[in-house]
Amino acid sequence: MTQLPESEQRVKFYQTGTFTVGNRLLDEAQRSVQASVERANSLDSGHRACQGCGEALGARYVVDAALRAADDQLIAANATGCLEVFTTPYPESAWRLPWIHSLFGNAPAVGAGIAAALRARGREDVRVIAQGGDGGTTDIGMGCLSGVFERDDDVLYVCYNNQAYMNTGVQRSSQTPPAARTATTTIAGSAPGNGLNSGKSVPLIAMAHGIPYVATASVDDLHDLESKVVKAMGFRGARYLEVFVPCPLGWGSRPADTIKVARLATQSGMFPLIEAEYGELTAVTPIRDRRPVEDYLKLQRRFAHVFAPENVHQLEALREIAERNIRRFNLLPDEEASS
Amino acid sequence: MLQQIEGSAAVAQAVATCRPEVIAAYPITPQTHIVEGLGDMVKRGLVGNCEFLNVESEFGAMSVCIGSSATGARTYTATSSQGMLFMMEAVYNASGMGLPIVMTVGNRAIGPPINIWNDWSDSMAARDAAWIQLFVEDNQQAADVHVQAFRLAEAVSLPVMVCMDGFILTHAYTRVDVPEQGQVDRFLPAFEPRQLLDPAAPITMGAMVGPEAFAEVRFLAHYKQLEALDLIPRHAAEFETIFGRDSGGLLKSFDAADKDTVVVSMGSVIGTLKSVLADMRQDGSSIGLLSIRSYRPFPKQQLSDALAKAKRVIVFEKCLAVGMGGILAADVRMALANLSIPIYSVIGGLGGRPITQENLRRMLDKGVQDQLEEPHFHDLNVEVVHRELERLRDIQRPGSSAESILRDIAGADAAARGSR
Ligand SMILES: Cc1ncc(C[n+]2csc(CCOP(=O)(O)OP(=O)(O)O)c2C)c(N)n1
Ligand code: SF4
Ligand SMILES: [Mg+2]
Numbered sequence: 001m002t003q004l005p006e007s008e009q010r011v012k013f014y015q016t017g018t019f020t021v022g023n024r025l026l027d028e029a030q031r032s033v034q035a036s037v038e039r040a041n042s043l044d045s046g047h048r049a050c051q052g053c054g055e056a057l058g059a060r061y062v063v064d065a066a067l068r069a070a071d072d073q074l075i076a077a078n079a080t081g082c083l084e085v086f087t088t089p090y091p092e093s094a095w096r097l098p099w100i101h102s103l104f105g106n107a108p109a110v111g112a113g114i115a116a117a118l119r120a121r122g123r124e125d126v127r128v129i130a131q132g133g134d135g136g137t138t139d140i141g142m143g144c145l146s147g148v149f150e151r152d153d154d155v156l157y158v159c160y161n162n163q164a165y166m167n168t169g170v171q172r173s174s175q176t177p178p179a180a181r182t183a184t185t186t187i188a189g190s191a192p193g194n195g196l197n198s199g200k201s202v203p204l205i206a207m208a209h210g211i212p213y214v215a216t217a218s219v220d221d222l223h224d225l226e227s228k229v230v231k232a233m234g235f236r237g238a239r240y241l242e243v244f245v246p247c248p249l250g251w252g253s254r255p256a257d258t259i260k261v262a263r264l265a266t267q268s269g270m271f272p273l274i275e276a277e278y279g280e281l282t283a284v285t286p287i288r289d290r291r292p293v294e295d296y297l298k299l300q301r302r303f304a305h306v307f308a309p310e311n312v313h314q315l316e317a318l319r320e321i322a323e324r325n326i327r328r329f330n331l332l333p334d335e336e337a338s339s
Numbered sequence: 340m341l342q343q344i345e346g347s348a349a350v351a352q353a354v355a356t357c358r359p360e361v362i363a364a365y366p367i368t369p370q371t372h373i374v375e376g377l378g379d380m381v382k383r384g385l386v387g388n389c390e391f392l393n394v395e396s397e398f399g400a401m402s403v404c405i406g407s408s409a410t411g412a413r414t415y416t417a418t419s420s421q422g423m424l425f426m427m428e429a430v431y432n433a434s435g436m437g438l439p440i441v442m443t444v445g446n447r448a449i450g451p452p453i454n455i456w457n458d459w460s461d462s463m464a465a466r467d468a469a470w471i472q473l474f475v476e477d478n479q480q481a482a483d484v485h486v487q488a489f490r491l492a493e494a495v496s497l498p499v500m501v502c503m504d505g506f507i508l509t510h511a512y513t514r515v516d517v518p519e520q521g522q523v524d525r526f527l528p529a530f531e532p533r534q535l536l537d538p539a540a541p542i543t544m545g546a547m548v549g550p551e552a553f554a555e556v557r558f559l560a561h562y563k564q565l566e567a568l569d570l571i572p573r574h575a576a577e578f579e580t581i582f583g584r585d586s587g588g589l590l591k592s593f594d595a596a597d598k599d600t601v602v603v604s605m606g607s608v609i610g611t612l613k614s615v616l617a618d619m620r621q622d623g624s625s626i627g628l629l630s631i632r633s634y635r636p637f638p639k640q641q642l643s644d645a646l647a648k649a650k651r652v653i654v655f656e657k658c659l660a661v662g663m664g665g666i667l668a669a670d671v672r673m674a675l676a677n678l679s680i681p682i683y684s685v686i687g688g689l690g691g692r693p694i695t696q697e698n699l700r701r702m703l704d705k706g707v708q709d710q711l712e713e714p715h716f717h718d719l720n721v722e723v724v725h726r727e728l729e730r731l732r733d734i735q736r737p738g739s740s741a742e743s744i745l746r747d748i749a750g751a752d753a754a755a756r757g758s759r
Contacts, residue, residue, distance in 0.1 A: 085547060097541050098538055098542060099542075099543050100543075105428075106398060110409075113361065113403035113404060114407065116403065117411060120412050121410075143396055
């Protein structure tokens with residue numbers, strides 16, 4: 001298993017008592033530019049996202065970073081979903097870059113069309129980003145996404161994974177974790193919530209296409225998120241970034257806990273942070289401070305039922321997911337070395 | 340330049356002279372030869388700065404077209420049949436966003452039963468998608484109308500389908516005067532969209548529109564199609580001055596004025612009808628022909644003017660609104676609502692059923708004597724239908740009839756062979 005390259009910053013500390021990594025603890029290059037006057041604010045304030053929306057936060061950092069990396073020469077294609085709806089209540093728009101919404105399942109192909117037009121018109125200095133939720137990406141958009149990957153179209157595709165169809169009222173998607181409650185996997189019957197052996201890893205599917213760059217990131221570490229965007233923009237061809245974005249409304253978590261929930265997902269092994277180039281895993285972010293899966297689950301009402309004694313097998317299944325991620329991606333290298 | 344050439348190749352060459360910048364290609368019979376031809380020309384460097392994308396589906400094809408057209412590139416694709424249905428969501432999206440994409444439809448039936456042959460079910464399925472739909476009668480028109488289609492699309496900011504009958508035109512080798520680059524350049528100005536995705540002037544496209552503005556947006560699509568009613572004949576006239584050929588236009592009368600009976604139709608069957616009607620006129624019938632070349636927008640006024648003196652109209656079409664009857668016939672009836680004359684709806688050629696001079700003559704001989712039932716199914720094998728209905732009477736369960744009809748026809752063929 002490849003480890004983080006020496007050159008990359010190892011985060012040493014969290015701020016006391018929180019899950020926040022302070023800017024001061026990081027290399028200049030990895031610091032976020034939240035407060036800078038140069039910040040693009042490509043996704044402007046005033047949009048209609050819920051309080052504590054992980055997707056709004058993630059998208060703002062992703063698009064700002066991509067815009068910076070592209071010297072402001074960036075066009076975005078957006079799938080239907082919360083991000084589209086909360087940013088563009090006609091005639092208002094929160095976007096400060098050229099942005100197009102076409103359909104739910106075609107954002108990758110629209111991005112490919114934009115890239116093709118730019119190539120034909122000799123404007124390869126202008127870069128393309130396409131983005132959507134997990135449903136728009138990993139379910140209905142999968143065909144178009146795979147097409148962009150295998151053709152190696154010059155598009156950075158970003159999936160904001162909040163693990164369900166939120167915009168239509170929290171229905172199950174292929175990213176909804178086992179046992180989770182959604183409006184179509186209700187807490188009813190002998191197997192409450194989502195089925196246990198379902199879902200798929202789209203980052204691994206993306207890697208199987210051998211595209212230049214694949215990464216996962218989370219809003220719990222915005223510096224890491226931004227640096228992965230910048231890295232992705234350094235490549236030409238198809239790139240895939242999946243961002244873990246808690247949804248307080250859909251998950252039944254407190255808006256104030258969005259970062260905490262996201263942090264507990266990575267630190268419990270439920271959402272591995274990885275990078276891959278040309279189909280090969282190149283880096284993983286090791287768990288720094290391992291937390292029990294229960295800590296992550298307890299903050300979310302969608303998992304409340306797994307703590308009932310009769311559903312202990314569901315809790316076990318979720319723990320097993322974390323164990324498998326940790327084994328597969330070597331997320332606890334020190335532990336492995338000592339065992 | 341005059342060539343003895345396949346219809347698809349002629350269209351590919353004509354599209355290439357329009358200097359497309361992005362082409363999305365996905366195979367489906369019978370349009371495939373067009374995109375194959377274009378792909379080859381792009382590879383040989385004959386189409387300028389053109390990107391040719393082999394996409395993963397028709398939905399992907401139209402979606403790529405949406406992205407590229409919105410970024411200011413002249414954009415082309417082609418489809419047929421199931422492909423049209425597969426891209427349908429994006430078809431509506433392209434017109435809703437006012438993107439001047441041009442798409443050839445190699446008209447083909449829609450299954451099941453799966454069928455690769457010609458009828459108009461595919462473009463009719465997109466009838467209300469706000470695309471302009473132009474029908475062509477032969478391959479000369481097919482080549483010419485593509486050149487006009489780009490001009491029109493960009494003038495009214497709506498996408499255009501050029502509908503050409505599958506196989507009958509796409510695969511036919513005929514003599515075509517393929518539009519020449521110099522002439523096309525004189526006719527077709529460079530594509531300069533009013534708004535496009537450009538970092539120098541960021542816009543938001545495809546925003547949500549609520550009840551307060553949606554009706555107005557739809558009305559404007561309708562209004563733009565009505566504008567096209569003016570532009571289409573003007574473009575055709577201008578085309579004629581440059582190219583010396585009559586191609587395009589809203590509709591075309593072939594001896595329809597002052598005739599008692601007028602047959603109205605579209606597409607390649609116009610050619611067959613022309614010779615049948617010439618024979619009938621020689622035999623003393625007062626009968627003429629009217630070809631609808633612009634199906635959407637539908638030239639209601641022009642049609643009613645052209646048929647003001649008709650005593651009877653027979654609409655022949657290769658499509659069916661199941662549970663209702665003729666689709667083109669319904670439009671013609673709407674246009675002629677002020678005339679109190681019989682308008683017959685004849686549905687034929689479905690799934691490629693041959694339309695011959697003989698069977699047309701038989702039908703029209705009945706038609707001029709007001710003996711057609713409503714609607715009339717042209718060349719329908721009534722015995723086979725009766726036998727299947729007979730079989731079904733005893734089976735009160737749902738199921739498909741295609742297989743047993745094929746068995747029936749095969750059995751009847753075998754019996755006929757045995758009796759010879
Ligand atoms: C073809 C089609 N099917 C269904 C819908 C309804 N729809 C709109 S947004 C959405 C859910 C979006 O979920 P996701 O992609 O995960 O994004 P999120 O809202 O969760 O960010 C659905 C089902 C649609 N607009 N188009
Ligand atoms: S429902 Fe979830 S994803 Fe949608 S705006 Fe609210 S918090 Fe964000
Ligand atoms: Mg989602």
